Amino acid sequence: MYIGRFAPSPTGPLHLGSIMIAIASFLEAKVNNGLWHLKIDDLDHFRVKQEYINQIKEQLLELNLSWDGEIIFQSKRIANYNFFLHKIESLRRTYICTCSRKKNLTNSEPGIDGGIYPGTCRHKNNTRKKNHAIRVLTNKEIVALNDGLQGHYEQDIEEQIGDFIIKRSDNIVSYQLAVIVDDYLDKTTHILRGADLLESTPRQIYLQKILSLPQINYIHLPTLNVAGRKLSKSNGDDLMYKNDPKKIWLTVLKFLDQKIPPKNLTLNGIIEFAIKNWCVKNIKSKRFIDIDDYIHTS
Numbered sequence: 001m002y003i004g005r006f007a008p009s010p011t012g013p014l015h016l017g018s019i020m021i022a023i024a025s026f027l028e029a030k031v032n033n034g035l036w037h038l039k040i041d042d043l044d045h046f047r048v049k050q051e052y053i054n055q056i057k058e059q060l061l062e063l064n065l066s067w068d069g070e071i072i073f074q075s076k077r078i079a080n081y082n083f084f085l086h087k088i089e090s091l092r093r094t095y096i097c098t099c100s101r102k103k104n105l106t107n108s109e110p111g112i113d114g115g116i117y118p119g120t121c122r123h124k125n126n127t128r129k130k131n132h133a134i135r136v137l138t139n140k141e142i143v144a145l146n147d148g149l150q151g152h153y154e155q156d157i158e159e160q161i162g163d164f165i166i167k168r169s170d171n172i173v174s175y176q177l178a179v180i181v182d183d184y185l186d187k188t189t190h191i192l193r194g195a196d197l198l199e200s201t202p203r204q205i206y207l208q209k210i211l212s213l214p215q216i217n218y219i220h221l222p223t224l225n226v227a228g229r230k231l232s233k234s235n236g237d238d239l240m241y242k243n244d245p246k247k248i249w250l251t252v253l254k255f256l257d258q259k260i261p262p263k264n265l266t267l268n269g270i271i272e273f274a275i276k277n278w279c280v281k282n283i284k285s286k287r288f289i290d291i292d293d294y295i296h297t298s
Helices: 016-031 050-062 078-090 101-107 175-185 195-210 245-255 267-277 292-297
Strands: 003-006 035-040 094-097 109-111 114-116 133-136 142-147 151-156 164-167 190-194 217-221 223-226 288-290
Touching (some): 003 016, 016 267, 035 050, 151 195
Parallel strands (some): 190 217, 223 288
Antiparallel strands (some): 094 133, 142 151
């Protein structure tokens, strides 16, 4: 059975780029007669606010994006994350890292996703301290995936990323570890998300292999760009169409090169039309969609 999900971080309300991912992942689940879960990535308690969780739920419901089952909260799974962290440690695939962020920036070469960790602490046999991170050992293995839109993508993690963190120095489990544990617990079979996360996917596959967890099918959609920059909560959230869910749906379908329904349809009619005609292969752009011209002329 197809099981997909939408996993926003409640550090602000959804912007148009996030809503595009929500709509696309919803449509992909429904066209495959599957389930669509809502998972709130609320591990970073320093930035998470309850008001944003409420806003996200309200925004999704306003768009008639109804999730299946109860909402999943990462903050309720700390014990699960630690269980799998200890399992990786028991396999002798980790080490303690006491490097500061400043030291890493100074000593590392630029990579595809930040600096490449040079392995400073790999052979130090550090003891546990109050503020230390835990890194996973990488090797020369090429990790590859066949993305449903981006096609073949591969990465030499040791060469291009370095040993990466799976538990931060502030005692928060990393995104890379938490997300694969979530997908295992939720029996997720398919993930549809933004292409800005493509570079991190091999790290997740690498951890899945270490833990002998099931592999997942991935589709990475192009991200929305404004003035050459990725649309984000701090850049362009004014592009939301307030209280106009029909226009949001029509806009997203246009961005994703889908068949556009008649404008006289109701919101439910638009959604039914979109499900019937949804096809990921219709999306022309691969990595980003520049929406400047469209926004200012529509």
